[in-house]
Amino acid sequence: MVIRMSNQEMREPTFFVLASLADGRKHGYGIIKDASELSEGRVALKVGTLYAALERLQAEGLVIATGDEVVGGRLRRYFELTEPGAASLAEESERQELNAKRARDRLKQRASRVAASTKTASA
Template identity: 60%
Template sequence: MTSSEMREPTFLILAALADGPKHGYGVISEVSKLSDDRVRLRPGTLYTALDRLSAEKLVQPAGEEVVDGRLRRYYEITDAGAESLATEAARLQSNAEQALRRLRLRPVGGVA
């Protein structure tokens, strides 16, 4: 990814795929779980994001199968996607640590 900051749905999609390939509904379910139901992806939104992430070489198709007469496509994170996810996770962690450190230094009652 070329921007310095990743949007939350993108981060969560990559995180959902970090432990192995998943089909679309599996990604939707995992994103919901990872975000404590704050982020709920619709299929159209997910597949648009997966197309974009595929074009950016952050995810790739990992096979397909027919289940109950419907095509199920699987996706997996690429090495570049894992690197991008790790970089963003480290950035978020650093920001959170800075915020928590400042909150610990905050005077009681919020008055300086």
């Protein structure tokens, strides 16, 4: 298992793969469907991206394969979130929330500055 530096940004598709699996055991296509719902259609995971991400996340130990099943004549590869995977998702969520908060604070200040300068300019 490859140990990966934390403190490194996680891309949105990868984030949604973990977030989807936080809901419970799922197979590839199920993750795609779920991520789409979870994000209200905004995130459409591409198959290539998904399976590449699953391989990578397995290698990092954030996800484990929990058996293949044949349902309706079709193969399904199931996956589950590991504890490190859950921790990683939690960390990433926190980071994003912090970043968003910092940006919004600055935008707020900026908005009042812009309002003030507009007032000055028109005066």
